[in-house]
Amino acid sequence: MNQPPETPLLQVEDLHVRFRTPQRMVHAVRGVSFQVGREKVGIVGESGSGKSQTGRAIMKLTPPNGIVEARRLQFQELDLARASERDMLKVRGRRISMIMQDPKHALDPVMRVGAQIAEAIPDDLRLSKAERRDKVMAMLEAVHIRNPARVHDLYPHEVSGGMGQRVMIAMMLMADPDLLIADEPTSALDVTVRQQVLTILDDLVTRRGLGLIFISHDLNLVATFCDRVLIMYAGHIVEECVASELAQAKHPYTQGLLASLPRIGSRNAKLAVLNRDPAWLNG
Amino acid sequence: MSDATSLRAWLTAEVTTSPRHASVQRFYYGWLRLRANPLALVGLLILLALVMVAILAPVIAPVGPNDQSLTRRLLPPSELHWFGTDELGRDVFARVVYGSRITLYISFLVAIIAAPIGLAVGTTAGYFGGWTDTVLMRINDIFLSFPGLILALGFVAALGPGIENAVIAIALTAWPPIARLARAETLTIRASDYIAAVRIQGASSSRIILRHIVPMCVPSVVVRITLNMAGIILTAAGLGFLGLGAQPPLPEWGAMLSTGRQNMLGAWWLAAIPGLAILLTSLAFNLFGDGLRDVLDPRSE
Amino acid sequence: MAEHMNPEPMISVRDLRVTFGTGANQVHAVDGVSFEVKPGETYGLVGESGCGKSTILRALCGLNPNWAGEVTIGGEAMTPVRTRSFYRRVQMVFQDPYGSLHPRHIVNTTLAEPLAIHGIGDADERIARVLVQVGLGPAFRYRYPHQLSGGQRQRLAIARALILEPQVLLLDEPTSALDVSVQAEILNLLVDLRDRLGLTCILVSHDLAVVAHMCDRLGVMNAGNLLEELPVSALEDDSPTHPYTRQLLAASLGYDRRLASGAVEDIGG
Numbered sequence: 001m002n003q004p005p006e007t008p009l010l011q012v013e014d015l016h017v018r019f020r021t022p023q024r025m026v027h028a029v030r031g032v033s034f035q036v037g038r039e040k041v042g043i044v045g046e047s048g049s050g051k052s053q054t055g056r057a058i059m060k061l062t063p064p065n066g067i068v069e070a071r072r073l074q075f076q077e078l079d080l081a082r083a084s085e086r087d088m089l090k091v092r093g094r095r096i097s098m099i100m101q102d103p104k105h106a107l108d109p110v111m112r113v114g115a116q117i118a119e120a121i122p123d124d125l126r127l128s129k130a131e132r133r134d135k136v137m138a139m140l141e142a143v144h145i146r147n148p149a150r151v152h153d154l155y156p157h158e159v160s161g162g163m164g165q166r167v168m169i170a171m172m173l174m175a176d177p178d179l180l181i182a183d184e185p186t187s188a189l190d191v192t193v194r195q196q197v198l199t200i201l202d203d204l205v206t207r208r209g210l211g212l213i214f215i216s217h218d219l220n221l222v223a224t225f226c227d228r229v230l231i232m233y234a235g236h237i238v239e240e241c242v243a244s245e246l247a248q249a250k251h252p253y254t255q256g257l258l259a260s261l262p263r264i265g266s267r268n269a270k271l272a273v274l275n276r277d278p279a280w281l282n283g
Numbered sequence: 284m285s286d287a288t289s290l291r292a293w294l295t296a297e298v299t300t301s302p303r304h305a306s307v308q309r310f311y312y313g314w315l316r317l318r319a320n321p322l323a324l325v326g327l328l329i330l331l332a333l334v335m336v337a338i339l340a341p342v343i344a345p346v347g348p349n350d351q352s353l354t355r356r357l358l359p360p361s362e363l364h365w366f367g368t369d370e371l372g373r374d375v376f377a378r379v380v381y382g383s384r385i386t387l388y389i390s391f392l393v394a395i396i397a398a399p400i401g402l403a404v405g406t407t408a409g410y411f412g413g414w415t416d417t418v419l420m421r422i423n424d425i426f427l428s429f430p431g432l433i434l435a436l437g438f439v440a441a442l443g444p445g446i447e448n449a450v451i452a453i454a455l456t457a458w459p460p461i462a463r464l465a466r467a468e469t470l471t472i473r474a475s476d477y478i479a480a481v482r483i484q485g486a487s488s489s490r491i492i493l494r495h496i497v498p499m500c501v502p503s504v505v506v507r508i509t510l511n512m513a514g515i516i517l518t519a520a521g522l523g524f525l526g527l528g529a530q531p532p533l534p535e536w537g538a539m540l541s542t543g544r545q546n547m548l549g550a551w552w553l554a555a556i557p558g559l560a561i562l563l564t565s566l567a568f569n570l571f572g573d574g575l576r577d578v579l580d581p582r583s584e
Numbered sequence: 585m586a587e588h589m590n591p592e593p594m595i596s597v598r599d600l601r602v603t604f605g606t607g608a609n610q611v612h613a614v615d616g617v618s619f620e621v622k623p624g625e626t627y628g629l630v631g632e633s634g635c636g637k638s639t640i641l642r643a644l645c646g647l648n649p650n651w652a653g654e655v656t657i658g659g660e661a662m663t664p665v666r667t668r669s670f671y672r673r674v675q676m677v678f679q680d681p682y683g684s685l686h687p688r689h690i691v692n693t694t695l696a697e698p699l700a701i702h703g704i705g706d707a708d709e710r711i712a713r714v715l716v717q718v719g720l721g722p723a724f725r726y727r728y729p730h731q732l733s734g735g736q737r738q739r740l741a742i743a744r745a746l747i748l749e750p751q752v753l754l755l756d757e758p759t760s761a762l763d764v765s766v767q768a769e770i771l772n773l774l775v776d777l778r779d780r781l782g783l784t785c786i787l788v789s790h791d792l793a794v795v796a797h798m799c800d801r802l803g804v805m806n807a808g809n810l811l812e813e814l815p816v817s818a819l820e821d822d823s824p825t826h827p828y829t830r831q832l833l834a835a836s837l838g839y840d841r842r843l844a845s846g847a848v849e850d851i852g853g
Contacts, residue, residue, distance in 0.1 A: 046763040190632035191790065191835040198839050217764065224838030260768035262797035264836070265820045268775055271768035271797070299726040305690045309728065476684035480744065483645050484698040485671035494697075498688045 008035040009179050009211040010058065013072035017053045020065050028053045028066075030235035036179065040205060040212045042222030042243065045232035051215045054232070055181045058213075059098055060088050076178065094122060097172035101184040103164030107156040113167050114140075114152030120174035139170040143200050162193030166200060173204065179211045187216065198225055219246075219257060231257075234281045253280055316578045323574020329567035337383040344377035348534045357550045367552040370542065375552060378534035379560050385535045386564060389450055389519045389528075394508050396454035401461025402504055406492050408462070409469025420466070426459040431514065432521050439527045446535070449528040453518050457511060464507055468500045502579035509572030513565035520561050536561050592659060593620040594752060594784040595627075595644070600653035602639050613639045614651070615808035626778065626785040628795035628802030628816075630832065635805040637788045641754045644786070645676045658751060672702060675745040679757040681737035685729040691715075691740055692725050698748050710747060718743040719773060735766035742773065746781070753778070755787045759794060771797060792819065792836040804829045 017029035029050040034041070045051040057068045060080065073081040075096065083091070092098075100106050108116055117136045121127065127135065133152075140148035143166040151163065159167060165185060172180065182201070186194040202225070205212045216222050222229055223246045231239035231254050239251040249255055259272035299305040317323055336343060352372035360367045366375035408419040426434065431453075438452035472478060473496070481495055522528035523537025531538065536557040543553030602614040614636040621627040629637040643651040649664035656662065658673055678684035685694060692711060699707045715725065718739040729737055738758065745753060758774065759767040775798060778785055789795050795802050796816050804812045804826065812826040824830055834840065 046765060192632065192831055195835055195839065199841050202841060219764065220838045224840065257764060260765055262768070262771060262793045264793055264796040264816075264833075266793075266797050267816060267820075268797070270772055270775075273769050273772065274765040276765075298723045299690075301726055302690060302692060305726040305728065476678040476680060477686040479647055480676075480678060480684055480741075481686075481697060483647060483671055483674075483676055484701050484748070485666075485668040486697075486701050490701070495686060499686075 006037060008037040009076060010036040010213075011072060011074040012054075012058070013070060013074075015054065015057055015070040015073065016068070017050070017057050017062060018067045018069075019063070020067070028235055029057065032232070032235070032237050034230055034237060034240065036211045036213055038209045038211050039228065040202075040214060040226040042214045042216065042226035042229045043232060044216055044219050044222050044229060046217055048234070049232040050235040051232045052183055055098070055183050055213060055215050058181060059092055059096055060085075061092075061098070093120065093172075093177075094175040095177050096179045096181065097175070097177040099165075099168050099172050099180065099182040099185045102188050103159075103161070103168045104156060106168060107164065109156050111155075112152070113154050113156060113159060116156075117167065117171045117174060120171045122175050135174070136170075139174060140167075142173075142204070143167075143170045144196070145170075161189050162197055165189060165197050169197075169200065169204070173208075176208075177210065179213070180205070181213045181215070183215045184217070185214070186221070187218070194221075220261070236280075236282075238280065251280075252277065313578050317574055320574040320577060322570045323577075326567045326570030326572075326574065329563060330571060333383055333387065333564060333567070336380055337387050340380050340384060344374070344380045346374050346377050348378045348381040349373060349532050350377075357546065357553075359550070360552055366556045367550065369539075369550075369553055370546060375539075375556055378539060379536070379556055382534040382536045382539065382557070382560070385446065385529055385533060386516060386519070386560075389446070389453070390512055390515055390568075392450045393454045393457055393515050394512070396450070397457035398461055398504055398508050400454075401458040402465050402497060402500060404458070405462035405465025405467075406469045406496050406500060409466040410473055410488065410492050410496060416466075419462075423459045423462050426456065427463070429456070431456045431518050435518055435522055436525070436527065439522060444527045444530055446529045446533065449519060449522050452522070453515055456518070457508075457515060460511065461504055461507060464503055465500045468503060469496055472496055472499050506572055506576040506579060509568055509575055512568035512572070516561060516565055516568075591623055593656075594623040594625070594658060595621040595786065596654070596656040597640070597644070598654040600640065600643065600651060600655065602636070602643055602648065602651045612808050614643070616653075617803075617805070617808075617810045619803050619810060619813060621784055621786060623784055624782055625801065626787060626799045628799035629786060629788045629805060630790065630792055630795050630802055631805035632790055632832075634807075636808040637805050638756055641676065641756050641786065641788055645674055645754050646670065668702065672748045673750050674752040674754065675748060675750040676754040676756060677738075677741050677745050677758050680761050681734050681741055682729075682761070684741050685737055687729055690726050690728055691720075691732075694740065694744055695747055698744065702748065704748075714743045714747045717746065717777065719769075733766075734762050735769055738762060738766075738770050739773065742770075742777070746777065749781075751784060753783045753785045755785060757789050758787075760789065760791065767794075774798065792832055796820070804832065 012035070013033045015029055015032045016027070019026040019028060032050070032054055043051045043054060053062065053066075056062050058073065058080065060068070060083070062068050070081045073079060075091070078087065078091065080088070080091070107113070114133070114136055117139065118132045121132055121135060136152065137148045140151060145151050145163065145166055151159070151167070156164065185201070186197055189197060201212065204210065214222060214226055223243050226243050229239075229241055229243050229246055230237050231249075231251065233253050239249055239254045241249060246254075247258070249258065253274070256272065256274040260274050262271060293304070294308060294311045296304075296308070299308055317327070350373060352368070355368050355372045356370055358364055358368045364374050364376065366379060369375055369378070404419050404423065408416040429437075434456045435449070435452040438455055439448055442448040442451065478491065478495060481491055519528055519535070520537025520540060523535040524541040526538070526541065529535030529538055539557040540554055540561070543557060547554045597620070598618045600614055600617045601612070604611045604613055617636070617640060619627065629640065631637050639648070642648045644655065644657070646666040651664065654661065689697070695711045695714065696707050699710060704710070711725070712722065715722065720736060720739050720743065724732065724736065729740075732740065755774070759770050762770060771794065777783070787795060787798055796819050799816055801813065801815050803810050806828055812824065812829050814824055814829070818824055819833060822833070824833060
């Protein structure tokens with residue numbers, strides 16, 4: 001907390017994402033503003049809160065029937081809101097990377113894992129085949145894969161969930177990005193494997209000074225893993241606080257959510273049911 | 284006016300009050316989705332026009348389809364004979380109009396014979412698996428391995444020419460792809476939790492297949508049959524062309540195309556007009572079938 | 585020991601084995617599991633994916649006839665093929681509310697089906713009653729599943745399981761696919777119904793907090809084996825002995841980087 005103030009990596013101001021459907025216009029993200037520095041920021045929300053669409057809007061990966069508008073979407077020196085697709089090609093995967101929930105769906109099933117990671121190396125580095133292989137091996141070790149040579153030649157279906165996710169992380173970090181967006185990266189993983197993957201993410205973020213946006217529905221996980229937490233409801237950010245102070249949350253939605261979680265020790269007690277106040281729809 | 288608005292209110296009501304209300308509402312929303320697809324609507328309109336033409340044939344046609352006039356043979360299209368006359372002086376327009384009845388008759392009969400057979404075979408094979416599946420699917424494969432027209436030819440040759448035999452022959456070639464489709468759907472549906480739920484209620488296999496699996500297969504079967512309709516019409520036309528379907532003097536479009544071939548260079552309208560009718564009908568079925576697929580896709584619900 | 589002090593177990597499982605596949609590809613999904621559930625008790629089965637907990641439920645409810653071992657439910661020894669009357673005594677609620685309801689059947693049909701199968705009359709009254717029991721009013725009766733929210737669908741799934749008035753309710757991760765705020769409603773409903781109807785339940789979940797909330801005792805599973813059985817109070821005062829259970833307990837509290845390095849080894853590579 002005594003470090004000199006730095007300009008944040010990402011500054012989002014008044015982000016709106018709308019979808020045109022045959023029935024009506026769906027307003028998925030309604031005027032969201034936040035900043036991300038070289039820290040771990042969690043975005044928590046239930047289904048329909050707009051958290052995933054916020055992540056995608058930053059990378060300009062919103063589905064074609066979506067309309068993204070923002071007063072400002074500043075990533076370091078670029079204003080992503082006004083960037084062209086050509087500019088975005090230089091940003092996606094290079095300076096901002098994204099990890100998704102299920103590695104099996106994000107990996108090409110007919111290509112060996114090592115080859116896929118190598119593909120993520122930017123072309124303009126002009127490395128030889130041997131240099132690329134070394135870089136891939138180094139990254140596999142960095143994600144704590146104990147036998148990188150063996151894993152390098154495996155196909156995605158031969159790789160377990162936790163390892164698959166580590167391969168995804170390796171792939172996403174090859175180009176040495178500054179910002180990582182992780183959309184439910186551990187939801188499909190077993191609880192014990194989750195701890196390992198999160199530790200790897202934690203280490204990488206600290207050592208390389210990355211910014212991390214961690215999108216999840218798991219309030220408890222985000223509160224214990226991230227530095228700061230943003231709670232989203234119906235397209236708005238309703239709460240923003242330091243992770244360790246989540247228990248003192250002020251917004252009734254956050255308080256209601258915390259109160260409704262079953263805990264060890266809450267045996268057979270009636271869980272407080274969240275009473276949705278329609279006023280929350282307005283942020 | 285208030286009747287219309289209360290009907291609208293009933294159709295879009297938030298709370299449905301009976302099973303019939305629920306299904307009518309679902310049908311209505313499906314109709315709205317279909318209506319939003321212009322090409323599908325075009326297809327539907329053409330098909331409806333075809334049905335109207337078939338029903339109102341005696342009213343629309345100026346003369347009977349078999350009224351010959353040997354002095355007025357091979358006349359080109361004119362105000363008197365909109366599509367000209369053929370080699371026996373019959374009005375081509377009248378023949379095409381009456382021919383629509385035969386086309387619809389064949390298409391409809393083939394659909395209601397082939398679809399249930401295909402559904403029954405496919406769902407049974409898919410649900411039971413094992414030997415039932417193997418035996419049924421090998422029978423299916425035998426039928427599938429013949430090109431449609433050749434197989435139909437074989438059946439007609441055995442059964443004798445004529446429109447009813449042509450219908451049976453074509454139906455026998457149309458059910459195998461339906462069975463294959465139904466089987467594939469059943470394999471997926473069989474593994475779902477809602478089937479597991481009804482199994483642990485103690486339902487018998489036949490109840491599960493009839494009440495739970497078949498309703499899920501019907502949409503894709505309907506779409507497939509509609510899209511296959513073009514092929515069915517063409518097969519019927521092919522049989523007619525070869526003289527094995529509708530027999531003369533029935534104004535079946537394929538048969539008309541066949542006789543029209545002989546005079547094609549001098550009297551283009553004899554082949555072109557029935558050909559165009561076949562084309563338009565096939566196209567209409569295809570467009571409508573595509574639109575139906577978008578509406579009936581359960582994933583979009 | 586007086587009999588009323590030690591009632592006959594409602595569910596008794598002895599050396600249950602379920603195997604999938606043959607030869608080299610054989611998987612022992614459940615490898616000799618034994619446990620008992622007393623009448624009115626809620627027993628939890630906890631473990632991660634692939635541990636065999638759901639497989640046990642499917643063998644118990646009659647979905648999978650390929651099991652070996654001894655299973656007794658309500659004093660009656662079970663055979664692989666169940667009688668129709670069995671299904672009136674044992675029912676199951678599935679995990680995915682979006683997949684466990686027939687998409688083409690309205691609520692009324694879904695609830696009428698089990699009654700029709702068992703030839704139970706006065707269906708109309710029973711359907712209306714069970715809808716009230718699960719907190720769905722009559723307005724929902726003629727709706728399709730896609731017109732219901734996740735929580736409403738799960739309520740319907742519970743109603744469907746209860747309409748035959750079973751004594752045993754098997755719950756396969758009933759809240760895992762629901763939003764956090766909806767989970768609380770459904771858990772409250774399950775606890776309420778369980779208490780009012782005196783149901784014996786087995787609750788399968790990977791979420792230790794959910795199991796601790798609803799159950800009296802639990803069994804911890806891994807790779808087809810039952811590692812440890814303990815009362816829920818043991819979780820509360822942090823006394824489980826098996827290292828795997830301790831790991832699950834720690835992980836349920838959220839991320840703690842001090843623990844991750846001491847975790848059970850990498851799976852391959």
